[in-house]
Structures are given as structure tokens and as C-alpha cells.
Amino acid sequence: MRIYSRILGTGSYLPENRLTNADLAAELAQQGVETSDEWIVERTGIRARHFASDAQGSSDLATEAARKALTAAGISADDLDLIIVATSTPDMVFPSVATMVQHNLGTAGCPAFDVQAVCSGFIYALTIADSMIQSGSAKRALVIGAEIFSRILDFKDRTTCVLFGDGAGAVVLEASEQPGILATDLHADGKYKDILCVPGHVNRGGILGDPVLKMDGQAVFKLAVGVLEDTARASLAKANMSDADIDWLIPHQANIRIMQSTAKKLKMSADKVVVTVDQHGNTSAASIPLALDTAVRDGRIQRGQTLMLEGVGGGFTWGSVLLRY
Numbered sequence: 001m002r003i004y005s006r007i008l009g010t011g012s013y014l015p016e017n018r019l020t021n022a023d024l025a026a027e028l029a030q031q032g033v034e035t036s037d038e039w040i041v042e043r044t045g046i047r048a049r050h051f052a053s054d055a056q057g058s059s060d061l062a063t064e065a066a067r068k069a070l071t072a073a074g075i076s077a078d079d080l081d082l083i084i085v086a087t088s089t090p091d092m093v094f095p096s097v098a099t100m101v102q103h104n105l106g107t108a109g110c111p112a113f114d115v116q117a118v119c120s121g122f123i124y125a126l127t128i129a130d131s132m133i134q135s136g137s138a139k140r141a142l143v144i145g146a147e148i149f150s151r152i153l154d155f156k157d158r159t160t161c162v163l164f165g166d167g168a169g170a171v172v173l174e175a176s177e178q179p180g181i182l183a184t185d186l187h188a189d190g191k192y193k194d195i196l197c198v199p200g201h202v203n204r205g206g207i208l209g210d211p212v213l214k215m216d217g218q219a220v221f222k223l224a225v226g227v228l229e230d231t232a233r234a235s236l237a238k239a240n241m242s243d244a245d246i247d248w249l250i251p252h253q254a255n256i257r258i259m260q261s262t263a264k265k266l267k268m269s270a271d272k273v274v275v276t277v278d279q280h281g282n283t284s285a286a287s288i289p290l291a292l293d294t295a296v297r298d299g300r301i302q303r304g305q306t307l308m309l310e311g312v313g314g315g316f317t318w319g320s321v322l323l324r325y
């Protein structure tokens with residue numbers, strides 16, 4: 001009998017401070033940086049983003065999302081035997097955000113670690129959790145994507161600072177004989193490391209290099225459109241399914257144009273794509289679980305439906321998870 005990883009519950013959290021495009025444009029104008037709501041909406045579909053307070057770390061956002069996912073799943077933190085956090089913006093160099101979340105949830109003992117695959121991080125983390133559940137080494141896993149990208153943005157660079165936001169999303173998985181995750185597909189190609197990166201790092205008590213996000217937007221755009229179709233098709237092939245079997249496409253929320261183009265390639269109508277990028281911008285590893293939780297809670301996603309989750313980001317990394325909800 002095959003063991004599946006089934007989603008028991010989802011949760012998400014967005015920090016209180018919400019900035020519309022107009023709010024952000026007004027703040028940037030004070031520093032002589034020119035942008036507009038029209039440009040941001042037309043090129044990206046983003047209308048607003050949330051920024052964490054100085055007092056918050058990614059672990060705080062992750063903990064809020066985790067609490068909601070645990071409540072939705074109807075289990076307690078002590079029932080977990082695995083915690084994985086996908087993040088590129090950890091509170092500290094170490095220890096991991098996952099161990100902080102574990103402590104915040106008032107539990108101890110189970111393995112807890114972070115995964116760093118930038119905007120594909122949640123897909124990587126979900127795939128690792130699924131492998132551990134299938135192998136029998138875990139029965140109940142908490143998988144979180146949490147980011148505070150506002151800390152690594154250059155607010156003098158209008159080509160990047162309008163695109164990203166902060167947030168967290170979480171799922172609780174349980175080993176089940178009922179279908180859950182049907183297929184997964186992961187990839188990376190390090191030759192593209194320079195098109196999306198934060199080159200600076202901690203060195204001997206200071207920062208060496210530029211600790212802000214650098215992106216060649218057009219190069220990322222072109223690569224993203226191609227690999228998102230490829231990885232969706234690869235997961236479908238592994239599950240002997242076709243694009244017609246997908247009820248909901250939940251792509252990484254970076255740019256509405258990338259999502260629409262992927263849907264078109266998969267012959268899916270736009271109303272089958274869960275879009276939340278308009279409300280929180282690109283939240284990197286948090287964007288897919290944020291979109292998933294939104295569509296679960298507003299009733300669009302129903303039990304028994306087939307979901308295609310897919311991510312793409314720095315590294316270059318990309319991948320997909322096909323699942324029965």
C-alpha cells in the first residue's frame with residue numbers, strides 16, 4: 001500500500017503594515033526614486049505588499065502561519081515529527097528559523113531545519129517532507145515558507161524594490177493511505193546564479209559585498225516561463241495525468257504575466273489560476289503557501305481536487321508538486 005503525504009491544514013500570515021503602490025511610490029519619491037501605480041500594475045499585477053516591523057523576524061511570521069495551519073489541521077505542535085522552513089531571509093545566520101518556530105510553538109525533540117532555494121524553497125521543502133513521509137521517517141510534518149524580503153531590498157533600485165513583500169504560509173502534512181502528493185519534480189542550474197542574487201555576506205564582524213537583491217528581470221522572466229511549463233509537464237507525466245486533470249494552478253506569485261503565460265501553455269483558463277500577487281507582491285518562498293491558504297479558506301479549493309503547485313527562483317531553481325487536496 002502506497003503511503004501519501006496528505007494536506008491536513010493550511011495557514012498564512014501577512015504583517016500588519018500594508019503599502020499600496022501609491023503609498024510606496026510616495027515614499028520612494030521622497031528619496032528621488034520615480035515609479036507609479038500604473039507601471040507596477042501593468043508590468044507585474046502587484047497592487048500592494050506587506051512589510052514586517054523591525055521587531056519581527058521570519059520566525060515570527062512563520063510561527064503565526066504555523067499556528068493557523070495546526071488549528072486548521074486539528075492537531076497540536078506536540079503531534080509533529082518534522083518541521084521544515086523554506087526561507088532565504090532567516091532571522092540569524094544560524095540557528096535555523098525552523099528551530100525557532102519549534103520553540104515558539106512550545107514543542108521540542110522532532111527534527112527541524114531550513115531549506116534555502118529562494119522562490120522555489122516551498123516546493124523543495126514540500127518535496128523533502130513528502131520523501132520523509134513516504135520513507136516512514138515522519139508521519140506529521142509542518143512545512144512553512146517565510147520571508148522578510150523588505151530587509152534585502154535596495155529602495156533606490158525601482159526595478160526591484162516595488163516587486164517584493166513579506167509574509168508566511170504553512171501546511172501540515174500527514175501520512176495517509178488516501179491520495180495526497182501524487183508527484184514532485186525539482187531542478188537547479190547554478191550557471192544562472194548571477195541573474196538573481198544577494199551577493200553580500202557576513203565577514204569578520206561586517207558585511208562583505210552588497211547585501212541587497214540584484215535581478216536581471218528580463219532574463220529571469222524568460223527562463224521562468226519556459227521552466228514552469230516543463231516542470232508542470234514533468235510532474236503530470238510522473239503521475240500519468242494530463243493538463244486537463246488540473247483543477248487549480250498555484251504558481252509562485254512573482255508576476256501576473258508569467259502566471260498567465262504558464263496557464264496558457266498548460267491550456268488552462270485564467271480563472272483556474274490562484275492569483276494573490278496583487279495583494280502581497282512577490283514573497284519568495286512564502287508565496288505559494290500564501291496563495292494555497294487563501295484559496296482553501298475562501299472555498300475555491302475543495303477536497304478531492306487536483307492542484308499543481310510550482311515555483312521558480314534564484315539559483316536558478318525550479319520545481320513542482322502535483323497533489324490531490
Ligand code: UT7
Nearest residue numbers: 035036039043119158159162217218220221254255312313
Ligand atoms: O521571484 C523570482 C522570480 N522573479 C521574477 O519572476 C521576476 C521576473 N521579471 C519580471 O517580472 C519583469 O522583468 C519586471 C517586472 C522585473 C520588469 O518588467 P519588464 O516589462 O521586463 O520591464 P523592463 O525591465 O524592460 O523595463 C521597462 C522600462 C525601463 O525604462 P526604459 O529603459 O524603457 O526607459 C525601466 O527603467 O520600465 C522602467 N522601469 C520602471 N518604471 C517605473 C523599471 N522599473 C520601474 C518602476 N517604475 N518600478
